[in-house]
Structure formats: C-alpha cells, structure tokens
C-alpha cells in the first residue's frame with residue numbers, strides 16, 4: 301500500500317482550507333506543493349549559510365558553495381548524467397530552452413530545418429520561431445492525432461539531412477500524453493540532428509535516464525518536482541555544451557577579462573552568468589532526495605491508480621469528454637458539453653477544488669480540437685481517491701448550476 305496519509309503529513313499546505321472547504325489541490329501540472337523538508341532547507345540556508353558562492357575565501361562562502369555543488373551532483377545522479385558539469389542550473393525550463401535556442405543561432409544557416417511537435421507548451425514554440433526568424437531556418441511541425449498522440453508516420457517523413465534540431469516534450473502538459481522520445485531521438489540521430497526534450501511535465505512522475513535516452517539536451521523545472529520556483533536545469537551532452545556559445549555575459553561565466561578579450565569559464569560556469577539561485581539549487585537537491593526516498597516507481601504506480609479511478613468516475617458524468625486517452629501521466633483534461641471550462645473552474649474553486657482551466661499554454665492543441673480550452677485536473681502522489689470523489693461531486697454540482 302502506498303503510504304499516502306503519511307506522505308500528506310509532509311505537506312503543510314494540504315491542511316489549509318479554501319473558501320471554507322478543505323483544499324483539494326489538482327493543479328500539480330502547473331506547480332507542485334512543497335514538502336516540509338524543502339521548506340526547512342530554504343529556511344536553513346538563509347538562517348545558517350547565506351553567502352555568495354565560488355568566489356569567497358571565507359567559511360560561509362565555502363559552505364554555501366559546497367552545498368550548491370553537492371546539489372548539482374544529486375541532480376546529476378538523479379538524471380544519470382555522465383558528468384556533473386553537464387548539469388547547468390538555470391531559472392527553469394523556459395530559461396533552459398532559451399539558452400539552447402540562443403546558442404543554436406550561431407550553428408544554423410538559412411534552409412536548415414527545426415522540427416517541433418504539435419503538443420508543445422508555448423515556451424517550446426516561441427523561442428524556435430524567434431530562432432527561425434533570425435537564422436532563416438524553417439520550422440516543421442509534427443501533427444497530432446485525435447487521441448492526443450503525435451503522428452509518428454509524419455515525423456519519419458519530416459526528418460531529413462536538413463534537420464538540425466528536434467524539440468519535443470517528454471510528456472504533454474495539456475493532455476499528459478507520454479511521447480515516444482527514445483524512438484524520436486534515435487531517428488534524429490540517424491541524420492545527425494540534435495534533440496532537446498522538455499521534461500518539465502515528465503519529471504514529477506518519471507525518473508529520466510539521459511544516457512539511456514541518449515538525449516542531447518533535457519530540461520526541467522524544480523517547482524514541478526516538489527522544489528522551489530525560479531530554479532531548473534539544462535542537461536546537455538558535454539560535446540554540445542562545448543559547441544554552444546554562452547547565453548549571457550557577466551560574472552561567474554568568465555575566466556579572464558580585459559577590454560580586448562574575455563575568455564570564458566569552463567562548463568558549467570560558462571552558462572551560469574551572475575549570482576545563481578543558490579538557495580533554490582540546494583532546495584532542489586533536497587526535493588529530489590525526498591522524492592527518491594519515496595521512489596519514482598511507487599509514485600508512478602500510485603498516480604496511475606488515481607488516473608484510472610478518476611477517469612472512470614468522471615466518465616460517468618453525461619456530456620463529459622476527456623482529451624488525450626493514450627499512454628499518459630495522471631492528467632485528466634476534459635470539457636462538459638455546452639459549458640465553458642472557465643465557468644466550471646470558478647465553481648470548483650468555490651468548492652475548494654483547485655484545477656487549471658484554459659489553453660494550458662498549448663493553444664495549437666486547443667485549435668486542433670476546436671475548443672477554447674479544457675478543465676485540467678492533474679494528480680500528484682499526495683492526492684487521494686477521496687479527493688477525486690470531491691472533484692467528481694463538484695463537477696456534477698457545477699454541471700447542474702450551469703446547464
């Protein structure tokens with residue numbers, strides 16, 4: 301049995317009420333809640349270690365540096381990167397993607413092709429459009445199918461000698477669909493193209509092995525994996541990180557500076573200009589420890605139970621459609637016929653149930669289904685079947701009030 305009641309004790313926020321009702325938090329795909337050990341790590345950092353890192357000779361600075369670099373090693377081990385310097389600490393997924401996009405500006409020429417999937421988050425579309433405008437490269441899109449999966453037969457025809465980059469999310473944030481990234485990576489490598497996988501939505505549920513995937517770049521945000529906001533990673537194979545020019549100029553990323561010429565620091569510092577989110581990086585390491593102690597296999601299996609249970613219960617509601625039905629993480633994106641998703645979300649909130657409504661930063665998917673948005677309930681390992689019952693009751697109530 302998954303010890304969910306014991307786990308819930310670790311999350312102080314789960315005890316609070318919203319609009320006089322116990323909070324039911326089903327917006328985990330937007331951000332996860334924070335366990336006490338991570339909150340403690342943040343408080344402990346500012347209480348005992350706060351200092352700038354890498355430059356100081358004094359004790360505090362050295363202690364803070366050690367903690368920060370230990371966190372990098374925890375992250376390296378979690379993702380199974382070959383080297384700690386292949387883990388660049390960033391402000392999050394968006395920042396990491398922009399870092400790669402900006403770096404490729406120097407490597408692309410007019411007529412080169414970039415392939416993206418139709419299931420992308422806006423943060424994984426806009427930087428590539430900007431990159432194409434700057435370089436004359438052409439953006440190609442892998443279309444999606446009615447069941448929410450990518451049309452892999454089209455992907456196989458899009459890949460060619462012109463392909464320089466492929467970008468896809470590991471798990472779609474709007475629908476929760478798990479994409480066949482291993483197969484996509486292998487196919488891209490046949491033509492020498494690099495692949496960046498957006499793992500923001502996968503990492504809360506799946507422990508990725510970047511060496512086994514043979515992925516060139518993998519990005520994620522701490523705040524979706526029980527960590528704090530404002531910190532994330534760019535994993536890059538060292539060959540690629542060496543090839544890309546630095547993203548920002550500043551302190552930390554240089555070796556020597558004169559007005560004639562600056563030489564850049566080695567990895568990872570070349571990509572870490574300025575004072576980083578030191579506390580956030582340390583707390584991210586603690587969050588990964590916390591989740592690994594529970595175990596990603598146990599987390600995945602329990603969340604799958606919640607997904608099956610929630611899907612069955614919600615499907616009993618007449619007029620309710622679920623989008624994305626194939627292999628997926630514990631996300632249920634749905635609509636009720638004739639009712640705007642926003643109206644459902646507003647009533648759910650009155651009943652203490654937090655869901656996301658809208659296009660989920662993935663407008664192309666909504667256009668595909670010809671809908672304004674969906675109601676998205678996304679589950680985490682600290683949620684329960686009783687909470688799903690509360691959601692189902694609340695949706696029934698909302699339906700009655702609105703139709």
Ligand SMILES: *Cc1c(COP(=O)(O)O)cnc(C)c1O
Nearest residue numbers: 392393394421423473500501521
């Ligand atoms: C949340 C999310 C992002 C953006 O992450 P930030 O932490 O806001 O930078 C990108 N891609 C996917 C799939 C996401 O779920």
